[in-house]
Amino acid sequence: MSAQTIPFPTAARQPPRSQQLLALIPGTLLLFAIGLAGKALESLGIFLRAHHHYFPRIEYVLWAIILGLFLSNLFTIPAIFRPGIATYELWLKLGIVLVAAKFVFADVLHIGAMSLVLVAIELALSLTVMTILGRIFGLPPKLTSLLAIGSSICGVTAIMAAQPAIDSDEEDTTTAIAAILALGALALFTFPLIGHALHMGQQAYGVWAGLAVDNTAEATVTGALYGDLAGRIAILAKTARSSFIGFVVLGYAVYWASQGQAARVERKALFLWQKFPKFILGFMALSILASVGFFSAGQLSSLGNLSKWAFLPAFAGVGLRTQLRDLVTQGWRPILVGVLGEIFIALITLGMVLAVYHHGAAQ
Amino acid sequence: MESPTRKLAFNADAAAILIALTFAALIRLNIIHHITW
Numbered sequence: 123m124s125a126q127t128i129p130f131p132t133a134a135r136q137p138p139r140s141q142q143l144l145a146l147i148p149g150t151l152l153l154f155a156i157g158l159a160g161k162a163l164e165s166l167g168i169f170l171r172a173h174h175h176y177f178p179r180i181e182y183v184l185w186a187i188i189l190g191l192f193l194s195n196l197f198t199i200p201a202i203f204r205p206g207i208a209t210y211e212l213w214l215k216l217g218i219v220l221v222a223a224k225f226v227f228a229d230v231l232h233i234g235a236m237s238l239v240l241v242a243i244e245l246a247l248s249l250t251v252m253t254i255l256g257r258i259f260g261l262p263p264k265l266t267s268l269l270a271i272g273s274s275i276c277g278v279t280a281i282m283a284a285q286p287a288i289d290s291d292e293e294d295t296t297t298a299i300a301a302i303l304a305l306g307a308l309a310l311f312t313f314p315l316i317g318h319a320l321h322m323g324q325q326a327y328g329v330w331a332g333l334a335v336d337n338t339a340e341a342t343v344t345g346a347l348y349g350d351l352a353g354r355i356a357i358l359a360k361t362a363r364s365s366f367i368g369f370v371v372l373g374y375a376v377y378w379a380s381q382g383q384a385a386r387v388e389r390k391a392l393f394l395w396q397k398f399p400k401f402i403l404g405f406m407a408l409s410i411l412a413s414v415g416f417f418s419a420g421q422l423s424s425l426g427n428l429s430k431w432a433f434l435p436a437f438a439g440v441g442l443r444t445q446l447r448d449l450v451t452q453g454w455r456p457i458l459v460g461v462l463g464e465i466f467i468a469l470i471t472l473g474m475v476l477a478v479y480h481h482g483a484a485q
Numbered sequence: 486m487e488s489p490t491r492k493l494a495f496n497a498d499a500a501a502i503l504i505a506l507t508f509a510a511l512i513r514l515n516i517i518h519h520i521t522w
């Protein structure tokens with residue numbers, strides 16, 4: 123999700139800040155236009171069905187993604203739009219911070235703590251399995267590390283946080299990111315089907331999506347496609363998972379430094395703080411304010427609605443940045459390792475979630 | 486290969502928190518009365 127840690131060789135002479143911000147406008151407008159078109163199509167469908175016409179029963183979330191996928195995969199997005207499309211990250215984080223108004227802080231602690239336990243188990247298993255798969259299929263060791271980090275923690279954010287820490291090649295990083303993004307797109311369409319087939323409740327499904335889908339954006343969408351509550355629970359579980367990012371990246375950085383293939387991490391506490399996703403602090407702050415009665419019910423409803431408006435361009439960005447052709451152009455081995463690893467993680471987390479909810483531990 | 490992601494010119498975490506808290510304050514102070522969906 124974050125792109126702040128990627129070193130850019132051409133960044134020596136950057137344009138002035140005002141010029142950089144102006145460059146964001148076209149792409150940002152495109153994100154909102156696609157998101158609004160998605161919302162308009164949902165409304166059009168409701169209207170047409172009410173008047174006995176056929177129209178697919180698709181929610182705005184999926185419309186926004188489909189429109190984004192359609193544009194980015196069938197056409198070449200002009201370069202003028204690219205800087206602004208990257209702001210999807212801002213809208214996603216804004217939506218997550220604002221959606222905290224819909225949570226009681228006690229629920230955040232309860233579901234968050236339960237998710238942390240499940241995440242710890244998921245992490246240990248998925249890192250191990252991805253490493254074994256990488257060795258079996260003969261992937262470069264650092265690409266294996268990146269895929270393991272990306273699939274176990276937080277997708278693109280974790281990969282980009284790890285790149286400078288383990289000093290991996292730009293090509294390995296790009297391959298790992300493309301594989302994780304392409305696999306995330308597959309999750310969008312398969313998880314809701316599995317959830318419905320298993321008659322999963324909103325909360326159980328949300329926790330599963332948050333634990334198993336790699337990127338925060340895709341996890342949010344995968345949850346939202348199942349229902350409003352599932353979307354919010356997925357954000358909560360995913361946020362708990364993302365909080366581990368510093369520890370895992372630090373572990374890999376220490377390992378590769380011990381192999382003499384990366385710089386030594388001198389100040390580990392500072393390293394952990396730098397890698398910590400800070401928007402989680404905003405999420406916690408707003409949830410506490412909402413829980414202590416700082417806002418009226420109407421004001422909380424407004425904040426919840428505002429989070430939906432913020433998610434609208436973020437969902438469009440998920441579609442726009444997903445290149446389905448990457449499934450075939452990145453080489454079969456990283457994708458196969460990714461697919462096998464993701465299936466393993468999805469099954470393990472599904473088993474854990476069903477066990478927890480079946481036994482009533484999370485009720 | 487071109488990286489599929491881009492660097493933003495600002496800190497998205499800080500910006501997200503700032504915008505969210507600003508809207509929260511405007512709503513709390515009734516400067517923004519109601520946001521519909």
